[in-house]
Amino acid sequence: GESVGLHLPTLSVQEGDNSIINCAYSNSASDYFIWYKQESGKGPQFIIDIRSNMDKRQGQRVTVLLNKTVKHLSLQIAATQPGDSAVYFCAEARATNKLIFGTGTLLAVQP
Amino acid sequence: NAGVMQNPRHLVRRRGQEARLRCSPMKGHSHVYWYRQLPEEGLKFMVYLQKENIIDESGMPKERFSAEFPKEGPSILRIQQVVRGDSAAYFCASSPPGQGGEKLFFGSGTQLSVL
Numbered sequence: 001g002e003s004v005g006l007h008l009p010t011l012s013v014q015e016g017d018n019s020i021i022n023c024a025y026s027n028s029a030s031d032y033f034i035w036y037k038q039e040s041g042k043g044p045q046f047i048i049d050i051r052s053n054m055d056k057r058q059g060q061r062v063t064v065l066l067n068k069t070v071k072h073l074s075l076q077i078a079a080t081q082p083g084d085s086a087v088y089f090c091a092e093a094r095a096t097n098k099l100i101f102g103t104g105t106l107l108a109v110q111p
Numbered sequence: 112n113a114g115v116m117q118n119p120r121h122l123v124r125r126r127g128q129e130a131r132l133r134c135s136p137m138k139g140h141s142h143v144y145w146y147r148q149l150p151e152e153g154l155k156f157m158v159y160l161q162k163e164n165i166i167d168e169s170g171m172p173k174e175r176f177s178a179e180f181p182k183e184g185p186s187i188l189r190i191q192q193v194v195r196g197d198s199a200a201y202f203c204a205s206s207p208p209g210q211g212g213e214k215l216f217f218g219s220g221t222q223l224s225v226l
Contacts (some may be wrong), residue, residue: 004172013226034214040221041219042220043204043217043218043219044154044202044217045201045217046214046215046216049214076201089153089154091153098156098159098167098169098170099146099154099156099215100146100156101146101153101154101155102152102153103151103152104151104152
């Protein structure tokens, strides 16, 4: 079946280090991907997106990489801060306006 | 500029009761989406509505669940005769007209607990 899933359920990093969160997707026809951040008790917050005609996109302290060959995308956070602690979801968007979310990775930033 | 507003934040119901969850989209947004999140899982699409129209309800259970987005007022997700398995966080999201499911703006959710 179709799915968007994450390799690591929990990632613990030291403050100031870089973080890498990974995501695998199974539908090679997917053409748009989004990373969301969800803090405890809140709804998901958009971080960055990428279309399938790109393999890299950068934002402020964040970079998303897309490898269509192995159907994998990753979120890189530079100089991770305590405020980055949250659950991170990748999501696949399709023409039908449905987002398919992965299970999520908990990022824990140690001071 | 208020974001997507959901209420109540927490809702406790006994089995067999009805649950009504409300969502007011961001100002100027005419598209509303409902998602359900079980503990330690990702969000699962339920339904996509525009004003007075259900566009895609492929994620809605066939029975007991309904959604509406009237011309005036908030969108309502209604669950009749709730069961324990309905316990979850329900998130609403909205987007402007002309945009698809990407870059949704999410509310803070309603946590439904069924006793």
